[in-house]
Amino acid sequence: MHQFRLYRSQYVLHVLLLSTVGLIGCSNSNEQLKNHEIKPVNQSDLPAPVPSEHSGNLLSIAGKATAPKVLDEKPIGRILNQEEKTLVGRYKVTISCKDPIARCTENEKGSVDFILNLLPNGTVYRFIKGLGAIKLDSRNSPHYFRDHWGITQINQSKYVVISYSTGMRVFYRVEPNHSLLMDTSRNKLVNLKAYRAGYPFASQNYYLKRVPE
Known part of the structure; x- marks a missing residue:
């Protein structure tokens, strides 16, 4: 009987030891889990992004694609002869x-002022001015610098011929007093395609007189 009690006491002691070890193990496991708990990431702890070697090139290309092109074009000049130089100036009707x-x-x-400017470098421009408004200014054309003028002989008359970048040609007969007379019939005939398309031509011949600039 005494031996049985001894065995029982040893058994109970053994069970208590195992329970204690188990509790200690669980405690250690919980501590490890706490130590490995996921924490929120701070943006300042992240490494800085490495710039691509092509990023600058792409921005440069994008800028070039949207930048407007600047036309570096100069007016078409010509040397006037002595007779043409006498006609340089501004004419109005x-x-x-x-x-x-x-x-x-x-x-x-009402009415408008039709003004023609024959420049000494052989170029030309015209504008139509109404009451407080500009109806037309040929310098607003993207290729107005190609418009030029010169003198030509037709039969017994001399003409100032305006050649526009559009392909149209307009004739003004030179009068003895150096005024210019529109040749409406000739202008319609020479520019027949534009006339049929509805381009506005004068309904009669007009005298353009030289005015001070």
Whole structure:
């Protein structure tokens, strides 16, 4: 009987030891889990991104693709002869709004100034000026610098011929007093395609007189 009690006591002691070891093991495992708990990432702890060697090139290419092109073009010049030099200047005529060449609106009344400028470098430009408004300025054309003028002989008359970058040619007969007379019939015939397409030509011949610049 005494021996049985001894065995029982040893057994209980053994069970208590095993339980204690198990509790210690669980405690250690919990501590390890706590130590390995996931923490939120701080952005400042992240490594800085490495720039691509092509990033600058791509921005450069994108900028070039959207940048407008600048045209480096110069006016077409020519050396005038002595006779042409005598005609350099500004010429003007007043035209009624009823004439298509005036470029007035449908219900607009009054008149406009039609002004032609023959420049000493052989280039030319014209503008039509109404009351407080510019109806037309050929310098607004992207290729106006190609417009030029010169003198030509047709039969017994001399003409100032305006050659535009559009391919049109306009004739003004040179009068004895150095005024210029529109040759409307010739202008319509030479530019027949434009005339048939509805381009506004003068309804009559007009005298353009030289005016001080």
